[in-house]
Amino acid sequence: MYGVIERRRQYLHLMRQVTIEQGFFTVNTIQKAAEVPRSTAQDWVNRLVSEGCVLVKERKQGRTPARYAAFSVVPSSACRMIFTTVDGEWVEIYHDCMSGACAAFCGYHHRMAGGALNFVQRDGTLLRECAKLGRSAVSIGAYPSPAVGVTGVRRDGDMVVQEIRCIGGPAYSLTDMMSGAKGVTRVNVRKKGGVVEGEVYTRVLTHVIIGIDDTDSPKGGATFALALALLQHIAGMEGVIPIGHHVAMLYPALPGKTAGNSCSFIDVAAEPGVIDLVKNRVYKFVSDEALSQEWGTAIRTGFRISPELREYGRLVRTGVVSREFADLVASNNDVILHGGRGVIGALAAVSLWGLDNAILLNVDAWYSGNRHQKDNARSPINNHENGIMMR
Numbered sequence: 001m002y003g004v005i006e007r008r009r010q011y012l013h014l015m016r017q018v019t020i021e022q023g024f025f026t027v028n029t030i031q032k033a034a035e036v037p038r039s040t041a042q043d044w045v046n047r048l049v050s051e052g053c054v055l056v057k058e059r060k061q062g063r064t065p066a067r068y069a070a071f072s073v074v075p076s077s078a079c080r081m082i083f084t085t086v087d088g089e090w091v092e093i094y095h096d097c098m099s100g101a102c103a104a105f106c107g108y109h110h111r112m113a114g115g116a117l118n119f120v121q122r123d124g125t126l127l128r129e130c131a132k133l134g135r136s137a138v139s140i141g142a143y144p145s146p147a148v149g150v151t152g153v154r155r156d157g158d159m160v161v162q163e164i165r166c167i168g169g170p171a172y173s174l175t176d177m178m179s180g181a182k183g184v185t186r187v188n189v190r191k192k193g194g195v196v197e198g199e200v201y202t203r204v205l206t207h208v209i210i211g212i213d214d215t216d217s218p219k220g221g222a223t224f225a226l227a228l229a230l231l232q233h234i235a236g237m238e239g240v241i242p243i244g245h246h247v248a249m250l251y252p253a254l255p256g257k258t259a260g261n262s263c264s265f266i267d268v269a270a271e272p273g274v275i276d277l278v279k280n281r282v283y284k285f286v287s288d289e290a291l292s293q294e295w296g297t298a299i300r301t302g303f304r305i306s307p308e309l310r311e312y313g314r315l316v317r318t319g320v321v322s323r324e325f326a327d328l329v330a331s332n333n334d335v336i337l338h339g340g341r342g343v344i345g346a347l348a349a350v351s352l353w354g355l356d357n358a359i360l361l362n363v364d365a366w367y368s369g370n371r372h373q374k375d376n377a378r379s380p381i382n383n384h385e386n387g388i389m390m391r
Contacts (some may be wrong), residue, residue, distance in 0.1 A: 009180055010034075011044045012053055016070040024057050024067040078102050078173060079181035080125075082200065083241055084160040085207035085269045087302035091153050091160055092207060094243065094269070095127040103127045106148065109170070113138040113149025116163075121356075123244065140165045140195055151197075155204065159185065162200045171196035183241075205241070205269040210282055211298035211349030213250075213263040214342025215290035226289055227264035234281050239271035248352045248360040250316050250345055265349035267303075275301060283338055296342025298350045300335045305353060309333045313351030316344065317363045 014033055018025040031041035045068060048054040058067040081096040097103040100122075107122040110129065115138040119130035135152035139145060148170035152163035166174055178200055179187040186201040212230070215223045224247045235242035243266075250261045270278055279299055286297050312329045315321055326344045330337050335350055337343040352360055359365045 005179065005185060006182075007044075008048075009182070012048060012070070012180075015045075015048065015054060015068070019070040024069050026065045026067060028065060078177055079184075081182040081241070082178065082202055083183040083205060083269050084162075084202045085205045085303060086155065086160060087207060087304050089133045090304060091131050091133065091155075092303055093129040093131065093150075093153070093160075093162065095129075097125045097127065100125050106170070109146040109148045110150060113140070113146035115149040115151050116153050117150050126244070135163065138165060140167055142167070156201070158204050159201045160204055162202075164198050164200060166196055166198075167194060174198045174200075203271075206272050206275055206301050207243075207267060207303040208270055208275065208278060209265060209267045209300045209303065209350050209353050211263060211265045211346035211351075212286060212342075213296050213345030213349060214292050214340065215286065215295045217291040219291065221291035223262065224264050226286065227266055229289070230282065230285050231266040231268070233285055234268060234278055237274060237278065237281065239274040240278060241269040243267045243269060246352075246357070246360055248349055248355075249363050250348055251319055252363060254320060261345075263345040263349040265353055267353065279336070286339070292340075292342070294340035294342050296337065296339035296344065296346040298330065298335050298337050298343060298346035300333070300350050302334075303353065305351060306333055309335075309351045313348050314366055316348035316351075317366075321348075 011030070011034065014030060015025055018029055018033070027038060027042050027045055030045065031038045034041060045054060049056060049068070054068050054070055056066060057069050058064075060066040078098050079095055079102075080098055081094070083094050085092045085094075095103065095106065097106075103122050103125050107120050107127050110117055110127075111120045115136045116131045116134060117129050118132060119128075121128045129150070131150065131153040133153055133155060135154075138149035138151050140147065140149055147168050148164065148166035150162055151165050154161050154163070164174060174187070174196055175189050175198070178184055178198075183202050184200060185203065186199075188199040190197055210230070212223055212227045215221060215226045224245075228245050231242050231245050234240055245264065245266045247262050247264050250263055252261055254261050268278070282297055282299060286295055308329060312321070312326075321344055323341060323344060326347050327337065329335075330343075330347055335347060337347060339346070
């Protein structure tokens with residue numbers, strides 16, 4: 001099913017591009033551009049005509065082939081990609097939008113609706129959300145009510161299913177656009193009165209957090225740059241989707257630091273079958289590119305950060321921590337360390353995953369809340385917020 005949807009997306013995109021450039025296309029045009037047999041091109045043209053996505057501008061006359069046009073030049077989906085990672089009963093949902101405004105709109109209304117979501121945060125065009133498997137009713141309507149909300153998130157085999165209620169523009173997105181987003185394998189839609197309800201299916205992916213530290217030297221280099229290069233490197237692997245890159249400040253008075261004492265972490269969503277390959281790529285890349293012999297990496301699959309691991313991050317930001325202590329905390333939290341003394345900061349980087357940049361970059365700020373504890377009060381220190389937590 002996933003392969004059929006992906007091919008449909010590719011053919012429709014090609015047909016729309018040719019329509020924009022030439023005003024029409026023929027079966028022969030699509031055959032040559034897609035490098036497929038004519039029968040395959042004809043089958044897809046016929047299929048998209050029957051679906052109403054393509055119209056016949058001129059029927060075949062003698063040796064003159066039929067001319068077709070994509071029904072609309074409106075983007076096939078305002079959502080570039082939707083994907084999900086799962087850790088136990090918790091799900092991280094990622095929407096990569098074409099527009100920051102679209103991401104802001106969805107984030108605002110999802111946050112207002114509450115429903116099944118515990119946490120909503122927008123980072124540019126990327127909307128990051130967190131939910132626990134289950135359902136929670138939402139009230140949808142015209143302004144000032146939310147126009148869209150996530151009423152449930154469930155797991156169906158190797159799929160995550162988001163249950164969505166919406167009206168207006170979000171309903172158009174659900175019915176006409178979301179199936180075109182990369183990562184979506186199926187969308188089921190039904191109308192109930194003036195409200196549209198739908199189920200969006202995405203594959204279960206594994207969240208991988210990678211911490212890196214101590215890769216530079218007094219002569220040059222920068223850990224943040226190496227981490228960013230690493231993210232680009234592993235993002236090219238089949239079955240890997242890049243999520244983000246962050247920099248975090250550690251104890252500024254650490255003896256022997258090269259500069260400001262910062263570490264980095266990156267995170268990706270990956271097919272379970274490529275996790276070991278990702279780990280090997282990380283080790284090889286960092287060992288080859290680091291300018292310091294004390295480089296360190298820390299890798300954890302899953303996104304739930306335990307209180308012990310979070311506390312370790314706080315300690316590394318306020319004082320000196322031993323390698324032995326880092327090894328103990330890593331062992332207790334299924335984090336794999338590799339390298340020299342840099343593993344201390346690399347583990348700290350992993351422990352800081354999920355915190356806002358205002359906290360990551362300020363060692364005097366801290367946040368003791370948890371995006372995976374909807375019913376618990378949060379305790380931000382120095383008034384720094386970690387996104388928006390639902391209550």
